[in-house]
Amino acid sequence: MKKTLLLIPVIIVAGVISLNFSSDKLQVGEKEADADSLMISRIYKEALNNGKAYDQLGMLCARYPKRLSGSAGAAGAVEFCRDLMKDMKLDSVWLQPCMVPHWERGTVERGTVTSGKVVKAAKLCALGNSAATPAGGLQAEVVQVSTFDELAGLGEKGVKGKIVFYNHPFIDELISPFDAYGEAARYRTRGPAEAQKLGAAGVLVRSMTHAHDNNPHTGNTRFDSLQVHIPCAALSTEAADMLSTMLKKDAKLRFKLELNCRQLPDVLSYNVVGEIRGRELPKEVIVLGGHLDAWDLGEGAHDDGAGCMQSVEVLRVMKALDIKPRRTIRVVLWMNEENGLRGANAYAAWAMKCGETHIAAIESDAGGFSPRGFGISGNASQTANFMRWKPLLEPFGIGDLHTGGGGADIGPLDTLGTALIGLEPDQQRYFDHHHAQTDVFSAVNRRELLLGAAGMCSLVWLIDRKGI
């Protein structure tokens, strides 16, 4: 049982920092580190004792669980978040318009396997951008592949008119689930397009998850601009295993896929923006945020209501502690990360010509789990400055700082020379929930969420005070 109290980190940090200073500078370094550490303690105290992010996430998920771009839920969430920030008496709150795609899941998602007299239901969901099946469904033979090489090996002759089934599992032995996702997700994002080129009638993809359960995980798939969209769906891992087993016994079994999703015209939507203006350098901006749109099977709690409400919490904590930042601290709740990045691109286009300097951007889009650190994509100087803060953040359990990191929504700011930083929570449970009906508020833990917000606020405070 450890009984360390909060004061101890301050002392440790001062000790560690001081090693890097000559004896004259030592006192300055110590005092600065003391002051920094005390401020970080105050930030954590405020967030953990009085944090609102958890309750606000609960409200967002309860009122607007379905927030896919273009939907009524997304529009409602925009209003909700604007009102939330307006009530905080920030220096300004505004909506930044962007046109977003509007794909609708529809009401029918059904898979049925028929092998001789055996008829089995296979749990699935449509992938974003999928076409609907013809009236009465698409019934065809299934050809299973694990890789694109296997698909190429089959050629048009082996694929034409059939349903291609990408059964590529997560590599369990990778320590980072994001690595496993990165390795497997190409079969969801590009699998349907590649299969269509060979004449496939439809595509099934094994869900992108470590979990063995009956929850299909949706997500976007991309076709080339003039390519015909075909029906494509994700099977739950249990359904994928069932289909694979049945195919071993009967390679000629028939799969019936029924989807009535549809692509509608683009819709006007918005990024929601709120800020505290800098008192010394208002044209230097630290932007932070998450994305407000979410896949529509769950409630978009971890992906990415969590990141949105953590970002709003950063501003709340600053106001509560009467921190008047030197630079402008701006929260952006981006629209359309999941299937288009239109909001991110609109913001970056605006940032390019608004006459401000974006010195750093921080995104939280890896779930509201217990935070472990931050990853940075920046130049050598930005990276070196960032790494210096490790001893300040370690006592708060968020000191795992490393290169590589950022977020999809802040990615387009790369061309501005902005330091791009991602909050990195523990990842191990993330893909149990990601894009599935299990991404619900009840899977979020209050302390974990608030610890992430406090870590983000601490980093914002350091960047604001010291530059990067």
Add this chain to the structure above:
Amino acid sequence: MKKTLLLIPVIIVAGVISLNFSSDKLQVGEKEADADSLMISRIYKEALNNGKAYDQLGMLCARYPKRLSGSAGAAGAVEFCRDLMKDMKLDSVWLQPCMVPHWERGTVERGTVTSGKVVKAAKLCALGNSAATPAGGLQAEVVQVSTFDELAGLGEKGVKGKIVFYNHPFIDELISPFDAYGEAARYRTRGPAEAQKLGAAGVLVRSMTHAHDNNPHTGNTRFDSLQVHIPCAALSTEAADMLSTMLKKDAKLRFKLELNCRQLPDVLSYNVVGEIRGRELPKEVIVLGGHLDAWDLGEGAHDDGAGCMQSVEVLRVMKALDIKPRRTIRVVLWMNEENGLRGANAYAAWAMKCGETHIAAIESDAGGFSPRGFGISGNASQTANFMRWKPLLEPFGIGDLHTGGGGADIGPLDTLGTALIGLEPDQQRYFDHHHAQTDVFSAVNRRELLLGAAGMCSLVWLIDRKGI
């Protein structure tokens, strides 16, 4: 999206390690680090791909959810774990006897607050070692205190014949929930005894948790050897808040406490022991384990079925990889950690005279959550050796090595000069489950559990290879 593959940690580790070697030694250091890192990769691969700990924990929790010392469930769990290890074809499996206390919760746990015409139920559970209430229940006034100082201030006059209510919440701003527990739990462990000395008729304690819900958290309380036991119970945090609010309006309200728990004669029980004998130094022992007994409200999943099954998994992985250890690797599933430590003391007493040297002991008893590192309590040399392995463990997310740590069951081995090491998972969710009906198998994540087992196995392998 990071796409690092598993090979990269090996290279990084080799690089980091090599910094500490002169140019001649550099190649040796590099090769050794390469070999170590490759072995750790193999351990993780085996655990993550073929791990059995999760399924075995599921069986333990389903068959023997109630495993408080002396119970039929505890006896069944002993048989279950012995059979489990026997089936693994270890070098030996045996039961080590110890007499354990036998306290039974009974069937009645009820709290009722009456204030004028208002009658409300207050959710509670008996604390281990509590006496039963008299027939018809104990009805009395309630006196609320936050600290022992406040209790002392009231004196016998203010306490006699009343129910003392310790309403001491967790300090939310402490980053480590174990620190918050350490600070608050004394009111559960010693509160009833202190109140009884002043003539209290009964005691209520606010549950030891950050959570705001209606689940009471049980746990042990200790009376002095000749002291009369009084009825004492833990209120859910919601019930504690309700009672506290009602007391502000009506300091004379009456609380009726009904418990029919009882203390029965001590029972013969067992530690369950299994080992792989060392091929070079069989008399040098690395012991690892968790405790098999558990509080009886939930299933003892995180506390501590997880630690037990992780420890068994370590032996399974070693057998699967055909690792023939130099030293004896022994798993001990201790009995009676929760309310007596009789198993731990029996093992330590035996260890003192068995003619073996216990070089290290590793306990997993902080939940089956995503592992972050290990804490050590050892001498300077043991600590230095342990710290050297940080770069080897960091690529696997378990590199947070620090001093301070161990576990209740390995504590008594301290007198033997054994290095005492505790697995340290992420703690943030632990006290949502600890000693409550929410400590169930469904709250355990397969990957998180297996990552902890793989980390323990890696550390065992390093200690076995290199000594400590």
